Amino acid sequence: MKKVGLILLSVLLLTGMVLPVMADDDEDVYYLTMCSGSGLSEEQKNECKEYASRRNSELAQQLSDIKAKRQEIEKDLAKIGQEIRGYDAQIAQLTAQISELEAQISEKEALIAQLEIQIQQKEDEIAALREKVEQRLVRSQQTMHTNQFLDFLMGAEDFASLLRRIQGVNDIMNYDKKSLEELKALMDALEADKAQLAEEKAGLETSKTEVEAKKAEVTQLRVVAKIAQEAAEKQAADLEALGNQITANLSAFKSLLSSIDFSGIDSSTGFTKPNGGYLNNGTWYYSSGGVHLGMDIMAGIGTPIAAAGNGVILNSADGCANNGYLGNTCGGSGGSRGGGNQVYLLTNINGTTYAVKYLHMSPGSPIATGSVVSAGDQIGTVGQSGNTSAPHTHIEVFKLGTMSIESYANSWNGDLAFGAGWGSGALSNTCDKRGAPCRVKPETAFGY
Secondary structure (H helix, E strand, O other): OOOOOHHHHHHHHHOOOOOOOOOOOHHHHHHHHHHOOOOOOHHHHHHHHHHHHHHHHHHHHHHHHHHHHHHHHHHHHHHHHHHHHHHHHHHHHHHHHHHHHHHHHHHHHHHHHHHHHHHHHHHHHHHHHHHHHHHHHHHHHHHOOHHHHHHHHHOOOOHHHHHHHHHHHHHHHHHHHHHHHHHHHHHHHHHHHHHHHHHHHHHHHHHHHHHHHHHHHHHHHHHHHHHHHHHHHHHHHHHHHHHOOOOEOHHHHHHHHHHOOHHHOOOEOOOOOOOOOEEOOOOEEOOOOOEEOOEEEEOOOOOEEEOOOOEEEEEEEOOOOOOOOOOOOOOOOEOOOOOOEEEEEEEEEOOEEEEEEEEEEOOOOOOOOOOEEOOOOEEEEEEOOOOOOOOEEEEEEEEEEOOOHHHHHHHOOOOOOOOOOOHHHHHHHEOOOOOOOEEEOHHHHHOO
């Protein structure tokens, strides 16, 4: 597919303006080389206008196709985002259920431990009682033979003594009977405790089975959510590739050029970090595999964002709320679709000119287009606007060459990829594979 940026060249050629634009095939290279030059003859100018008119029609159709595809992807992203939010709600609910089941398991385990202690105590009591009864029976066997029993009774001195002796024998027999009944009662209690323990254990096993089933269900839901998230990220990258071609408010910036004092913008030494946040997602790819053309610096909403170096703000877009989510396309009016509130800084660092892209700022915070800034100046604050699910600053760095800031600003064609491409195609335009314009890994530039 031809670079959509060529449509700007077509329009500018028709109005007598010529700006440098990337070309894709031999014909484009031929005309762009010729038409970007100076001292054209009238015949060459007419030829350039005819070429621009033809390319304008072709690219207009391509833009129409891109718009239709973009709408389709937006629907997919909205659906996936809704599914992810649904999975998150289910996961939260199941997690609460798991916590409750685990609490019940802990309670049952404590009860089982108590029952085991009680069972042991009763077993000890039964053993002691059994030993006591057995000893009494042994003594009875030794003294209660018939003759000995009669001798014991006849040895009474009087009738009252005889009654006492008979009562004593009955008391002993009743005590043994009572002891045996207590033994039986304790044994029955022990059996009941054992039955209760078995029931509690069965309940515990059932609860464990339920917990395991719930955990398996949660795990599966998380897998599904992860797959949906990866799909959303990949589609978001493709959406950016399709929709972020020459969307800057170029005319607004061009009108400010005459009022900008470029003479006071000195080259900076090294890149100034945006703030004290930490690196989350790195550049080129997400951990899930989707294309990710910049780094994400996590920080709280409202945290100031500092300019990477001395320079001028090429483009600024505002108006997106801090309610971002995956699939949110806010930012496309004057900036990158899905980028939320954003700022594009043109700076020169150590003699090389760079463009630095900052996305997802808080509403009302992006510094105005055309502003001249120094390294470390606040250019916005951290937000959660556009295609994002958490507060952070997405940063991309483009190496533009050795031309001055003023020269590049005057020749800039409005391409927010600065000639380095979008989406997966941009991975072929990294600075380790080609010269300027190319994409720099921000972690390397900023020292993360």
